[in-house]
Amino acid sequence: MNPESTPVASADGDVLRKLPFLDRFLPVWTLVAMAAGLLLGSAVPGLQTVLDAVRIGPVSLPIALGLLLMMYPVLAKVRYDRLGTVTRDRRTMVLSLVLNWVLGPALMFALAWLLLPDLPGYRTGLIIVGLARCIAMVIIWNDLACGDREAAAVLVALNSVFQVVMFGVLGWFYLDLLPSWLGLQGQDISFSPWEIARSVVIFLGIPLVAGYLSRRIGERVKGRQWYEGKFLPRIGPVALYGLLFTIVMLFALQGGTITSRPLDVARIALPLLAYFAIMWGGGYLLGKASGLSYPRTTTLAFTAAGNNFELAIAVAIGVFGVTSGQALAGVVGPLIEVPVLVGLVYVSLWLRTRWVEKAPPPA
Template sequence: MSFFERYLSVWVALCIIIGVAVGQFFPVIPDTLSQFEYAQVSIPVAILIWLMIYPMMAQIDFSSIVNAGRKPKGLIVTLVVNWLIKPFTMFFFAWLFFRYIFSPFIPGDLATEYIAGAVLLGAAPCTAMVFVWSYLTKGNAGYTLVQVSINNLILIFAYGPIVMLLLRMNNVVVPFDTIFLSIVLFIIIPLAAGYISRVILVKRKGLQWFENVYLKAIGKFTVIGLLLTLIIIFSFQGEVIIENPFHIVLIAIPLIIQTLFIFIIAYFWAKKWRIEHSVAAPAAMIGTSNFFELAVAAAIALFGLHSGATLVTVVGVLVEVPLMLFLVRIANQTRHWFPIENT
């Protein structure tokens, strides 16, 4: 890893502080950016996420997508963890901490909202940011794409029923247009751009130039896009964070426990099955991280901008990025645990 990537957690912390400061001292910036939304998806954030994902998509050798079905173990790990384990453990940890352990500090009605926000967060596996985590762990780009695509198809049909089951609601409305737009922005557009640029540039410049010059050059956009995205997100939510410092600590505890718990299950399951590291690491990352864009949008739509549910989803973003960078480091340092990829 480069010097910049090695201390990425430091840059992340600085960008969070900058984002909160921008929201407090230059509110005209988030106010202006918030006008560019469609289906509760921020277009500026979508563009930056696109910049993060495109370098990953450009790496994809599309024959690897065809061959992904020959390695079903990675898909089994991510699908079982994402849909049969993760939503329910998130509900359990949220219920345990907010309803009982932290009950002296959190009123009952607010605990209900916090549990709802945690469920909205935990029921949606990562769609966009996982490409960043996969890139940082040298994951198989084609296989990561297959994993994310299948999870997105399941997400369309399973998110609403799982949320309704866990919260015992009869009238939960999942913003389908938000899901659909996110899939188009975060997968289809960068995938098409990556495919077209790869075909054209390999044809004109050759594969060696494309891999050794072009991919190294555009790889910098992944980290830059991540940091700029954090500045924008926290410029939107800075006031909420400043007004609830103690509750943010309380909310962060079960979210951190949940994240580590899911990573341990997925990563060690992949190790037990002797799955190649380039498949195992992204498989664990997809389940460990969350589709926070959808969670925040759903919380706002269902409970309101200043609700406890929305606060939990925002804290989810605050906790997730530094924690995922920590897990990326663990994954890179334990690469030798896994078999060498067959080429």
């Protein structure tokens, strides 16, 4: 979906009817993709072995292709000549860093210990999820909610840099040092900074470079009017197709584990639901209180609420194994995140019709 072409709400505030057909019923397609993944995984018992035979970094090739297809069209839409206006917005940058790297991990740590005190494997998996800040799907949610695309690109890049530098450090802090300080039973864990860096380079770097080159070359050869009026509408739906394909593959690979432990899934889902609600709502409140515009506030909220489940799953499987409770907690993440954040996209569009900007100070 191209936010620049999204109709502005009429007086009655009916935004959702003005969305393209695919975007309007995205929750339905998401649930269908989840069900298709579960059926595919149960119907083809050897599918996981076949898919895992070819990998890009820690992620199987089909999921990697889905992520790349999901990322490229959105990054191709970014007006890279406007990025300077975002980096100069210190309020947005500071608020994003605080939400993502101070409040987010701390909140997930507290929820995991509070709601899963007797399930250390799931608890550890959720803490790993809290450390993996979103660098992929958040761009989709931000775009659908008509957030600031350039701000999202900058904040995602910022999260990527911090992820490479801080993931291992924060993992040691929240999984070992802090539980010891609080008298809780910690669990030793080790991370490879290179594995994290490689994932970031592949799943963010490649589509980012491709999107940048597409705009530069397309505008230089055909002009901006052709690029934004013809090229972008053609490739735009590919992002949502990539998202749905990724969901199918994720649930095909881990569907058996999910369906065999329904009560465990419910217990893992509870702290995740609380986490998404608090982080998204907190992002909106902070953005509004700080005087940010609707697009910037929306971007702030979604980048705070989203998580990089692909990285969390890869780390959990690499350290604890594919059948571990830590890996199951990571797999349950997108099961909860996708429908919840799709719903929050609709809430955001409703807020957009009622958003009142602060009046500028008098000259």
